[in-house]
């Protein structure tokens with residue numbers, strides 16, 4: 327699906343989801359949407375679900391930890407990509423912090439932090455991109471990479487009886 331109107335005209339919605347996430351969320355939050363924006367909202371909502379389901383690949387690396395990360399921990403001036411275990415052990419030292427591990431979580435965090443639309447736009451792009459990279463999207467992602475990223479399918483868990491027979 328491509329944008330047929332607006333500042334990202336002719337660009338793929340999935341590309342804008344990575345490169346200008348605050349624009350996508352702005353459309354989704356409009357109360358009186360055009361038919362087209364209704365369609366974009368449905369499309370993006372589904373892709374956001376997919377985005378959140380894609381497992382993290384990045385390693386925690388905190389004091390030699392080799393777990394896969396679970397979240398991004400944002401402090402006043404720095405960010406850490408940590409597994410839950412390391413986050414628990416650092417809680418007291420961090421003091422005030424925010425945890426981001428979803429698409430909307432990232433955009434909302436930035437929206438609370440900055441007032442100007444420009445700063446919101448740039449910083450939500452940086453955080454969403456970093457989140458996507460932690461989930462395996464290449465650094466200079468092409469539209470092909472992005473579409474591959476969003477075509478992630480959750481592995482189906484084997485049913486109980488299948489497991490039972492597989493064990494024999």
Ligand SMILES: [Zn+2]
Pocket residue numbers: 386387388391392393408409410411412413
């Ligand atoms: Zn860890």
